[in-house]
Amino acid sequence: AQKVTQAQTEISVVEKEDVTLDCVYETRDTTYYLFWYKQPPSGELVFLIRRNSFDEQNEISGRYSWNFQKSTSSFNFTITASQVVDSAVYFCALTLRGSSASKIIFGSGTRLSIRP
Amino acid sequence: NAGVTQTPKFQVLKTGQSMTLQCAQDMNHNSMYWYRQDPGMGLRLIYYSASEGTTDKGEVPNGYNVSRLNKREFSLRLESAAPSQTSVYFCASSEDRRIPGGRPSLSGNTIYFGEGSWLTVV
Numbered sequence: 001a002q003k004v005t006q007a008q009t010e011i012s013v014v015e016k017e018d019v020t021l022d023c024v025y026e027t028r029d030t031t032y033y034l035f036w037y038k039q040p041p042s043g044e045l046v047f048l049i050r051r052n053s054f055d056e057q058n059e060i061s062g063r064y065s066w067n068f069q070k071s072t073s074s075f076n077f078t079i080t081a082s083q084v085v086d087s088a089v090y091f092c093a094l095t096l097r098g099s100s101a102s103k104i105i106f107g108s109g110t111r112l113s114i115r116p
Numbered sequence: 117n118a119g120v121t122q123t124p125k126f127q128v129l130k131t132g133q134s135m136t137l138q139c140a141q142d143m144n145h146n147s148m149y150w151y152r153q154d155p156g157m158g159l160r161l162i163y164y165s166a167s168e169g170t171t172d173k174g175e176v177p178n179g180y181n182v183s184r185l186n187k188r189e190f191s192l193r194l195e196s197a198a199p200s201q202t203s204v205y206f207c208a209s210s211e212d213r214r215i216p217g218g219r220p221s222l223s224g225n226t227i228y229f230g231e232g233s234w235l236t237v238v
Contacts, residue, residue, distance in 0.1 A: 035226070045206060045229035091158065095227070102147060102210045102225045103174070106158040 002027045004094050006107035013082055014115050021077040021110045023092030029053075034068065034075045035093040035104070045091070051075060079112075087114045118142050122207040122230035129197045129237045137192040137233050139207030147212040148190035149174075149227065150182060152203040159206065165190055166212065197237040205233045 003026040013019045025034065036048040049059065051068050059066050063080045079086050092107045122139045129135055141148065147166050151159040151174075161174030165184040179201060181193045190209075194201055210225040 037229075043204065043234075044231040047226055047228060050226050095225075102212055102227060103149070103161060103164060104159075104208075104227050108156060108158040 002029075002094055002096065002105050004092050004105055004107035006090075006092055006110050008110045009108075010111045010113070012113040012115060015084055016081050018078060018080050019082050019112065021079075021090050021092075021112065023075045023077065023107060025073050025075065025092070025094050027094060027096065029096050031096075033095045033102075035095070036066065036075075036077050037091045037093060037106075039089040039091065039109070041088070048077075082112075082114045084114045084116055087112060120207055120209055120228055120230035122205075122233055124233060125231065126234045127236070129194075129235065131198060131237060133197050134193065134195050135197065135235075136194075137205055137207070137235075138189070139191065139230060140189045141207075141209040141228075142188065143209060143211070143228070144187070145209035145211050145228075146187070147210045147225075148184065149208040149210075150180070150190070150192045151206045151208060151229075152176065153206060153232075154203050162192065162205075194235075199237045201235065202237045203235060205235060206230055207233075 005024045032053045034051045038046045038048055056068050065078045067076045089109045089111045091109045094105045095102045120141045149164040150162040153159045160176050162176055162180050163174050163182040165171045168187045171182050171184055183191050207230040208227045210227045212225050
């Protein structure tokens with residue numbers, strides 16, 4: 001069975017601190033895709049990043065970075081020098097190939113609060 | 117570019133009433149989805165449609181029906197609303213390219229979401 005676990009339910013840090021959101025996944029498939037989505041207080045789901053299981057290269061986008069480690073089935077997300085605007089619920093997700101539609105399996109989310 | 121548009125954004129229903137949530141995407145995507153989001157449970161798939169004219173059950177289909185009207189539109193209907201259906205509903209779509217012959221290309225695609233519909237059943 002496929003599963004995504006975000007063990008951190010809530011995290012609260014002071015602005016400018018670095019923060020890492022953990023994501024651990026389970027799948028028997030050898031080809032899969034991992035995602036991070038952001039859900040700000042306004043409620044919409046914003047796509048942040050997609051990572052192919054064949055590509056373990058870490059990625060950096062501004063203050064955001066992602067660490068993909070296949071050996072530990074983890075896809076962690078780090079925000080450097082956090083800002084109040086980063087406050088949101090963040091979801092890690094997994095999709096599998098081999099079906100006619102890219103159904104996505106979500107973790108339960110991590111609520112991140114950045115205090116001024 | 118509107119992406120995925122869903123309506124209404126907010127709705128209050130009485131138990132037993134029916135309603136339809138509308139969703140449209142302008143990205144020429146093949147696959148469309150309906151998810152519900154409940155506190156502490158993440159998003160759960162209700163129904164999905166891999167292509168025009170096809171629909172399939174997801175994780176929590178009971179109490180819902182869907183209709184893939186055309187490639188752009190995918191509606192979700194609650195025939196007799198219940199308080200347990202109070203939730204935030206998200207429509208989504210993904211490209212899921214087809215290879216010659218109509219079979220799906222076995223590559224994952226990013227799923228894009230609408231802004232959500234807040235439904236309360238009293």
